[in-house]
Amino acid sequence: MGLSEQQLKASLDALAAAEPAIAAALDRIGYPPPRIRERGYATLLRTILGQQVSVKAADAVWRKLAEVAGDPTDPATIRDASDETLRSAGFSRQKAGYARSLVDEIASGRLDLDNLPADDEEAIAALTRVKGIGRWSAEVYLLFAEGRADIWPAGDLAVQIEMGRILGHATRPSEKLTRELAAGYSPHRGALAIFTWHHYGAGADAAPV
The missing domain is CATH 1.10.1670.40 (Endonuclease Iii, domain 2)
Known part of the structure; x- marks a missing residue:
């Protein structure tokens, strides 16, 4: 929050x-x-989808992902989807790779969005291990989703x-x-x-x- x-x-x-x-x-x-913004996976996935496109375009991909693959808020949806399925939802090859990186970081336990480090720089470092999440995206997440003052x-x-x-x-x-x-x-x-x-x-x- x-x-x-x-x-x-x-x-x-x-x-x-x-x-x-x-x-x-x-x-x-x-x-x-x-x-x-809500804390967690869905907000970071939306951040990836929103890169270099309009909000309307990102929302369209989100809806299409729900249609062709399942619940977008569940990391298993990306994990289990084929590259062809993600492309049919509107993912570029690059964004599909970024989304899979996010899922991998969470599944491996390297990224625990419920328990990010209390130190802001350490939290930024944890988030930016995800491919496609740069410093700006990490900072905005920490500000909007975690309320880091x-x-x-x-x-x-x-x-x-x-x-x-x-x-x-x-x-x-x-x-x-x-x-x-x-x-x-x-x-x-x-x-x-x-x-x-x-x-x-x-x-x-x-x-x-």
């Missing part, structure tokens, strides 16, 4: 009290809605853009600088990441006044 509305508000209030630029941005656009996906383009805008930078900060800029905002960086996406979605309304 991701960060609740109350948790987001409490963290952003703490950040606003410490950083006038964040306070000003919060005054302009308000608090973001929660971003919550200090996750900071500094490699996200929107996070970089909006951190620059909020803090008054003339150009988009690099990933390294974006990470450095938020170092002092621990342990509230997860809420800050969600706020930057909210700020990004606000568009022109988020421009400094």
Whole structure:
């Protein structure tokens, strides 16, 4: 379960009290809605299916998988499906390989989604052992599905853009600088990441006044 509305508000209030630029941005656009996903296999499989395609296309593959192979939320469905069956559901060869890697990591016990390491970096390392799950996907999973309060996906383009805008930078900060800029905002960086996406979605309304 991701960060609740109350948790987001409490963290952003703490950040606003410490950083006038964040306070000003919060005054302009308000608090973001929660971003919550279910913990577990199904969310990671949907993450793989959603790579480089629209939400609509990923949903279509999910539905087709249910039609031709069985319950998409059960790892055995991917395990038992032939390559031809997965292709008929809309899986590319690459995504089929990624899905099988996820199932293998879970079946072997190397990845226990109910008991990921408490340390965020160790949890990211465990998730990224799955082929097709990179650091960004792992961070978003930990933030949205586990509600880890200090996750900071500094490699996200929107996070970089909006951190620059909020803090008054003339150009988009690099990933390294974006990470450095938020170092002092621990342990509230997860809420800050969600706020930057909210700020990004606000568009022109988020421009400094």
